[in-house]
Amino acid sequence: xxxxxxxxxxxxxxxxxxxxxxxxxxxxxxxxxxxxxxxxxxxxxxxxxxxxxxxxxxxxxxxxxxxxxxxxxxxxxxxxxxxxxxxxxxxxxxxxxxxxxxxxxxxxxxxxxxxxxxxxxxxxxxxxxxxxxxxxxxxxxxxxxxxxxxxxxxxxxxxxxxxxxxxxxxxxxxxxxxxxxxxxxxxxxxxxxxxxxxxxxxxxxxxxxxxxxxxxxxxxxxxxxxxxxxxxxxxxxxxxxxxxxxxxxxxxxxxxxxxxxxxxxxxxxxxxxxxxxxxxxxxxxxxxxxxxxxxxxxxxxxxxxxxxxxxxxxxxxxx
Ligand code: ASN
Numbered sequence: 001x002x003x004x005x006x007x008x009x010x011x012x013x014x015x016x017x018x019x020x021x022x023x024x025x026x027x028x029x030x031x032x033x034x035x036x037x038x039x040x041x042x043x044x045x046x047x048x049x050x051x052x053x054x055x056x057x058x059x060x061x062x063x064x065x066x067x068x069x070x071x072x073x074x075x076x077x078x079x080x081x082x083x084x085x086x087x088x089x090x091x092x093x094x095x096x097x098x099x100x101x102x103x104x105x106x107x108x109x110x111x112x113x114x115x116x117x118x119x120x121x122x123x124x125x126x127x128x129x130x131x132x133x134x135x136x137x138x139x140x141x142x143x144x145x146x147x148x149x150x151x152x153x154x155x156x157x158x159x160x161x162x163x164x165x166x167x168x169x170x171x172x173x174x175x176x177x178x179x180x181x182x183x184x185x186x187x188x189x190x191x192x193x194x195x196x197x198x199x200x201x202x203x204x205x206x207x208x209x210x211x212x213x214x215x216x217x218x219x220x221x222x223x224x225x226x227x228x229x230x231x232x233x234x235x236x237x238x239x240x241x242x243x244x245x246x247x248x249x250x251x252x253x254x255x256x257x258x259x260x261x262x263x264x265x266x267x268x269x270x271x272x273x274x275x276x277x278x279x280x281x282x283x284x285x286x287x288x289x290x291x292x293x294x295x296x297x298x299x300x301x302x303x304x305x306x307x308x309x310x311x312x313x314x315x316x317x318x319x
Contacts, residue, residue: 030294036156037149051107059087071112084110092133097281101135115314121302126311133285147177170299181208200239216257218245238296244286251275
Protein backbone atom coordinates (compact mmCIF):
# COMPACT_ATOMS: atom_id res chain seq x y z
CA UNK A 1 0.00 0.00 0.00
CA UNK A 2 1.36 3.40 -1.00
CA UNK A 3 0.73 7.05 -0.40
CA UNK A 4 -2.58 7.99 -2.06
CA UNK A 5 -2.77 11.27 -4.03
CA UNK A 6 -5.43 13.83 -3.15
CA UNK A 7 -6.78 13.66 -6.72
CA UNK A 8 -7.34 9.91 -6.30
CA UNK A 9 -9.11 10.50 -2.99
CA UNK A 10 -11.37 13.07 -4.61
CA UNK A 11 -12.42 10.54 -7.25
CA UNK A 12 -12.86 7.83 -4.66
CA UNK A 13 -15.22 9.93 -2.54
CA UNK A 14 -17.40 11.08 -5.45
CA UNK A 15 -20.82 9.46 -5.35
CA UNK A 16 -20.58 8.21 -8.94
CA UNK A 17 -17.54 6.05 -8.25
CA UNK A 18 -19.54 4.06 -5.68
CA UNK A 19 -20.76 1.91 -8.60
CA UNK A 20 -17.44 1.46 -10.43
CA UNK A 21 -16.87 -2.00 -11.86
CA UNK A 22 -13.95 -2.64 -9.48
CA UNK A 23 -15.84 -1.43 -6.45
CA UNK A 24 -18.83 -3.68 -7.30
CA UNK A 25 -16.43 -6.63 -7.27
CA UNK A 26 -14.95 -5.49 -3.94
CA UNK A 27 -18.43 -5.53 -2.36
CA UNK A 28 -19.03 -9.09 -3.66
CA UNK A 29 -15.75 -10.27 -2.21
CA UNK A 30 -16.60 -8.51 1.06
CA UNK A 31 -19.87 -10.41 1.28
CA UNK A 32 -18.07 -13.73 0.80
CA UNK A 33 -15.48 -12.83 3.44
CA UNK A 34 -18.09 -11.83 6.02
CA UNK A 35 -20.21 -14.91 5.37
CA UNK A 36 -17.21 -17.24 5.68
CA UNK A 37 -15.84 -15.68 8.86
CA UNK A 38 -19.20 -15.53 10.65
CA UNK A 39 -20.10 -19.10 9.56
CA UNK A 40 -16.77 -20.32 10.93
CA UNK A 41 -17.22 -18.55 14.25
CA UNK A 42 -20.79 -19.77 14.72
CA UNK A 43 -19.54 -23.27 13.78
CA UNK A 44 -16.90 -23.03 16.53
CA UNK A 45 -19.61 -22.29 19.09
CA UNK A 46 -19.25 -18.51 19.37
CA UNK A 47 -22.38 -16.50 20.12
CA UNK A 48 -23.08 -13.50 17.87
CA UNK A 49 -23.98 -10.13 19.37
CA UNK A 50 -24.93 -6.95 17.58
CA UNK A 51 -23.06 -3.78 18.54
CA UNK A 52 -23.97 -0.75 20.62
CA UNK A 53 -22.77 2.68 19.55
CA UNK A 54 -23.24 5.12 22.45
CA UNK A 55 -22.07 4.63 26.01
CA UNK A 56 -20.70 6.42 29.06
CA UNK A 57 -17.64 4.19 28.71
CA UNK A 58 -15.54 3.24 25.73
CA UNK A 59 -11.98 2.35 24.76
CA UNK A 60 -9.70 5.25 25.86
CA UNK A 61 -7.27 4.48 23.00
CA UNK A 62 -4.64 5.82 25.32
CA UNK A 63 -1.75 5.40 25.66
CA UNK A 64 -1.43 3.78 22.23
CA UNK A 65 1.67 4.29 20.12
CA UNK A 66 -0.42 3.87 16.94
CA UNK A 67 -3.23 6.30 17.80
CA UNK A 68 -3.62 9.73 16.26
CA UNK A 69 -7.06 10.75 17.44
CA UNK A 70 -7.85 14.40 16.81
CA UNK A 71 -11.19 14.47 18.56
CA UNK A 72 -13.34 12.26 20.79
CA UNK A 73 -17.07 12.49 20.17
CA UNK A 74 -19.26 13.15 23.19
CA UNK A 75 -22.96 13.92 22.97
CA UNK A 76 -25.69 14.47 25.51
CA UNK A 77 -28.73 12.20 25.67
CA UNK A 78 -31.37 12.33 28.40
CA UNK A 79 -29.22 14.84 30.23
CA UNK A 80 -26.23 12.43 30.35
CA UNK A 81 -22.97 12.60 28.44
CA UNK A 82 -22.16 9.60 26.27
CA UNK A 83 -19.32 8.81 23.90
CA UNK A 84 -19.39 7.14 20.51
CA UNK A 85 -17.66 3.76 20.46
CA UNK A 86 -13.91 3.78 19.83
CA UNK A 87 -14.03 0.03 20.41
CA UNK A 88 -16.23 -2.30 22.46
CA UNK A 89 -13.34 -3.60 24.58
CA UNK A 90 -14.82 -2.45 27.93
CA UNK A 91 -18.19 -3.98 27.05
CA UNK A 92 -16.52 -7.19 25.85
CA UNK A 93 -14.76 -7.59 29.21
CA UNK A 94 -18.00 -7.19 31.14
CA UNK A 95 -19.96 -9.43 28.76
CA UNK A 96 -17.43 -12.26 28.81
CA UNK A 97 -17.39 -12.13 32.63
CA UNK A 98 -21.13 -12.11 33.28
CA UNK A 99 -22.46 -13.57 30.02
CA UNK A 100 -21.46 -16.29 27.55
CA UNK A 101 -17.86 -17.58 27.58
CA UNK A 102 -17.16 -16.86 23.92
CA UNK A 103 -18.73 -14.51 21.44
CA UNK A 104 -18.12 -12.14 18.57
CA UNK A 105 -19.51 -8.73 17.58
CA UNK A 106 -19.36 -6.85 14.29
CA UNK A 107 -18.79 -3.47 15.82
CA UNK A 108 -18.54 -0.04 14.16
CA UNK A 109 -15.95 2.33 15.60
CA UNK A 110 -15.65 6.08 15.22
CA UNK A 111 -12.07 7.30 15.46
CA UNK A 112 -11.52 10.84 14.22
CA UNK A 113 -8.01 10.35 12.88
CA UNK A 114 -5.85 13.33 11.99
CA UNK A 115 -6.40 14.67 8.43
CA UNK A 116 -2.88 13.65 7.35
CA UNK A 117 -3.88 10.02 7.72
CA UNK A 118 -6.22 10.33 4.71
CA UNK A 119 -3.29 9.70 2.38
CA UNK A 120 -1.88 6.61 4.12
CA UNK A 121 -4.38 4.40 2.32
CA UNK A 122 -4.88 2.54 5.62
CA UNK A 123 -6.98 4.82 7.83
CA UNK A 124 -10.70 5.58 8.08
CA UNK A 125 -12.63 7.69 10.58
CA UNK A 126 -15.45 5.11 10.67
CA UNK A 127 -14.57 1.46 10.34
CA UNK A 128 -15.79 -1.89 11.63
CA UNK A 129 -14.12 -4.50 13.80
CA UNK A 130 -14.84 -8.19 14.00
CA UNK A 131 -14.43 -8.40 17.76
CA UNK A 132 -13.88 -11.71 19.56
CA UNK A 133 -13.57 -12.41 23.31
CA UNK A 134 -13.05 -15.75 25.09
CA UNK A 135 -13.11 -16.41 28.83
CA UNK A 136 -9.98 -18.02 30.34
CA UNK A 137 -8.30 -18.15 26.93
CA UNK A 138 -4.64 -17.36 26.19
CA UNK A 139 -3.19 -15.30 23.34
CA UNK A 140 -2.43 -18.45 21.36
CA UNK A 141 -6.10 -19.47 21.46
CA UNK A 142 -6.99 -16.16 19.82
CA UNK A 143 -4.23 -16.63 17.22
CA UNK A 144 -5.76 -19.97 16.21
CA UNK A 145 -9.28 -18.53 15.87
CA UNK A 146 -8.26 -15.65 13.58
CA UNK A 147 -5.82 -17.81 11.60
CA UNK A 148 -8.67 -20.17 10.90
CA UNK A 149 -11.32 -17.64 9.87
CA UNK A 150 -8.93 -15.56 7.74
CA UNK A 151 -7.39 -18.57 6.01
CA UNK A 152 -10.82 -19.99 5.31
CA UNK A 153 -12.09 -16.65 3.95
CA UNK A 154 -9.17 -16.45 1.51
CA UNK A 155 -9.61 -20.08 0.55
CA UNK A 156 -13.30 -19.49 -0.27
CA UNK A 157 -12.60 -16.33 -2.27
CA UNK A 158 -9.93 -18.15 -4.28
CA UNK A 159 -12.14 -21.19 -4.83
CA UNK A 160 -15.42 -19.44 -5.65
CA UNK A 161 -14.36 -16.07 -7.08
CA UNK A 162 -11.39 -16.87 -9.30
CA UNK A 163 -12.91 -14.94 -12.21
CA UNK A 164 -13.44 -11.86 -10.07
CA UNK A 165 -9.86 -11.95 -8.78
CA UNK A 166 -8.62 -12.29 -12.35
CA UNK A 167 -10.68 -9.26 -13.41
CA UNK A 168 -9.10 -7.32 -10.55
CA UNK A 169 -5.64 -8.52 -11.54
CA UNK A 170 -5.19 -9.78 -8.00
CA UNK A 171 -2.78 -12.67 -7.52
CA UNK A 172 -3.94 -13.67 -4.06
CA UNK A 173 -1.77 -16.11 -2.12
CA UNK A 174 -3.41 -18.52 0.32
CA UNK A 175 -2.28 -18.31 3.95
CA UNK A 176 -0.50 -21.21 5.63
CA UNK A 177 -1.03 -20.99 9.40
CA UNK A 178 0.25 -20.98 12.05
CA UNK A 179 1.70 -17.53 11.38
CA UNK A 180 5.11 -16.55 12.69
CA UNK A 181 5.24 -14.82 16.10
CA UNK A 182 7.82 -12.05 16.62
CA UNK A 183 8.33 -9.78 19.57
CA UNK A 184 8.20 -6.01 19.30
CA UNK A 185 11.60 -5.85 21.06
CA UNK A 186 13.35 -7.90 18.37
CA UNK A 187 11.66 -5.81 15.66
CA UNK A 188 12.90 -2.61 17.30
CA UNK A 189 16.42 -4.00 17.24
CA UNK A 190 16.08 -4.91 13.56
CA UNK A 191 14.13 -1.93 12.14
CA UNK A 192 14.29 0.77 14.84
CA UNK A 193 11.32 2.74 16.17
CA UNK A 194 9.28 2.65 12.95
CA UNK A 195 9.28 -1.17 12.80
CA UNK A 196 5.52 -1.13 12.27
CA UNK A 197 5.84 0.49 8.83
CA UNK A 198 9.02 -1.41 7.87
CA UNK A 199 7.75 -4.90 8.76
CA UNK A 200 4.71 -5.08 6.42
CA UNK A 201 6.94 -4.33 3.41
CA UNK A 202 9.32 -7.11 4.39
CA UNK A 203 6.99 -10.11 4.83
CA UNK A 204 5.10 -12.46 2.50
CA UNK A 205 2.85 -14.10 5.12
CA UNK A 206 1.00 -12.50 8.04
CA UNK A 207 3.05 -12.11 11.24
CA UNK A 208 1.94 -11.81 14.86
CA UNK A 209 3.83 -9.21 16.87
CA UNK A 210 3.64 -9.44 20.66
CA UNK A 211 4.56 -7.28 23.65
CA UNK A 212 3.38 -3.79 22.69
CA UNK A 213 3.01 -1.25 25.53
CA UNK A 214 -0.50 0.30 25.35
CA UNK A 215 -3.89 0.57 27.13
CA UNK A 216 -4.45 -0.55 30.74
CA UNK A 217 -6.80 -3.40 29.83
CA UNK A 218 -4.07 -5.48 28.11
CA UNK A 219 -2.18 -7.81 30.45
CA UNK A 220 1.22 -6.64 31.59
CA UNK A 221 3.65 -8.82 33.53
CA UNK A 222 4.93 -6.29 36.05
CA UNK A 223 7.98 -8.44 36.92
CA UNK A 224 9.35 -8.80 33.39
CA UNK A 225 7.69 -5.74 31.82
CA UNK A 226 6.25 -7.96 29.10
CA UNK A 227 2.82 -7.15 27.64
CA UNK A 228 0.81 -10.24 26.72
CA UNK A 229 -0.80 -8.57 23.75
CA UNK A 230 -0.36 -8.61 19.99
CA UNK A 231 -1.06 -7.18 16.55
CA UNK A 232 -1.30 -9.11 13.30
CA UNK A 233 0.54 -7.56 10.35
CA UNK A 234 -0.40 -8.28 6.74
CA UNK A 235 2.18 -8.38 3.92
CA UNK A 236 2.46 -6.10 0.87
CA UNK A 237 2.49 -3.00 3.04
CA UNK A 238 -1.10 -3.47 4.24
CA UNK A 239 0.05 -3.53 7.84
CA UNK A 240 -1.80 -4.01 11.09
CA UNK A 241 -5.17 -5.70 10.75
CA UNK A 242 -5.79 -7.17 14.23
CA UNK A 243 -5.09 -5.96 17.78
CA UNK A 244 -5.75 -8.06 20.82
CA UNK A 245 -4.50 -9.36 24.13
CA UNK A 246 -4.80 -11.39 27.26
CA UNK A 247 -6.59 -9.06 29.66
CA UNK A 248 -6.05 -7.54 33.07
CA UNK A 249 -8.65 -8.73 35.59
CA UNK A 250 -7.30 -7.68 39.00
CA UNK A 251 -8.86 -4.61 40.55
CA UNK A 252 -5.77 -3.11 42.24
CA UNK A 253 -3.59 -3.59 39.20
CA UNK A 254 -6.11 -1.96 36.89
CA UNK A 255 -6.54 1.00 39.25
CA UNK A 256 -2.76 1.51 39.31
CA UNK A 257 -2.53 1.37 35.52
CA UNK A 258 -5.47 3.75 35.04
CA UNK A 259 -3.73 6.21 37.37
CA UNK A 260 -0.41 5.76 35.57
CA UNK A 261 -2.09 6.51 32.22
CA UNK A 262 -3.76 9.67 33.56
CA UNK A 263 -7.26 8.28 32.89
CA UNK A 264 -10.34 8.73 35.10
CA UNK A 265 -11.48 5.78 37.19
CA UNK A 266 -15.05 7.01 36.89
CA UNK A 267 -14.99 6.39 33.13
CA UNK A 268 -14.57 2.67 33.84
CA UNK A 269 -16.78 2.41 36.95
CA UNK A 270 -18.77 -0.71 36.07
CA UNK A 271 -15.70 -2.59 34.88
CA UNK A 272 -13.87 -1.69 38.10
CA UNK A 273 -16.83 -2.56 40.34
CA UNK A 274 -17.05 -6.02 38.79
CA UNK A 275 -13.29 -6.46 39.21
CA UNK A 276 -13.50 -5.35 42.85
CA UNK A 277 -16.05 -8.10 43.51
CA UNK A 278 -13.63 -10.59 41.94
CA UNK A 279 -16.07 -11.26 39.11
CA UNK A 280 -14.04 -9.96 36.18
CA UNK A 281 -12.86 -13.13 34.44
CA UNK A 282 -9.45 -13.46 32.80
CA UNK A 283 -10.05 -13.56 29.05
CA UNK A 284 -8.36 -13.03 25.72
CA UNK A 285 -9.69 -11.47 22.59
CA UNK A 286 -9.03 -9.19 19.68
CA UNK A 287 -10.59 -7.15 16.91
CA UNK A 288 -10.00 -7.46 13.17
CA UNK A 289 -10.35 -4.39 10.95
CA UNK A 290 -12.85 -5.77 8.44
CA UNK A 291 -12.31 -3.10 5.77
CA UNK A 292 -8.54 -3.55 5.94
CA UNK A 293 -8.81 -7.30 5.54
CA UNK A 294 -11.12 -6.97 2.54
CA UNK A 295 -8.87 -4.26 1.05
CA UNK A 296 -5.94 -6.68 1.30
CA UNK A 297 -7.86 -9.51 -0.36
CA UNK A 298 -8.96 -7.40 -3.33
CA UNK A 299 -5.69 -5.46 -3.52
CA UNK A 300 -7.30 -2.02 -3.01
CA UNK A 301 -5.08 1.02 -3.01
CA UNK A 302 -7.10 2.79 -0.31
CA UNK A 303 -9.08 0.94 2.36
CA UNK A 304 -11.96 3.40 1.73
CA UNK A 305 -12.52 1.76 -1.68
CA UNK A 306 -14.25 -1.19 -0.03
CA UNK A 307 -16.76 1.16 1.62
CA UNK A 308 -19.57 2.46 -0.63
CA UNK A 309 -19.40 5.70 1.39
CA UNK A 310 -15.68 6.07 2.19
CA UNK A 311 -14.77 7.51 5.58
CA UNK A 312 -11.41 9.00 4.69
CA UNK A 313 -9.75 11.18 7.35
CA UNK A 314 -10.16 14.86 6.50
CA UNK A 315 -13.01 14.35 4.03
CA UNK A 316 -16.62 14.91 5.00
CA UNK A 317 -18.78 14.24 1.97
CA UNK A 318 -22.51 14.75 1.87
CA UNK A 319 -23.31 11.04 2.15
N1 ASN B 1 -10.43 -4.59 19.61
C1 ASN B 1 -9.21 -4.46 20.37
C2 ASN B 1 -9.11 -5.60 21.37
O1 ASN B 1 -9.99 -6.41 21.47
C3 ASN B 1 -9.12 -3.13 21.07
C4 ASN B 1 -9.03 -1.95 20.14
O2 ASN B 1 -9.65 -1.89 19.11
N2 ASN B 1 -8.29 -0.92 20.52
O3 ASN B 1 -8.11 -5.67 22.05
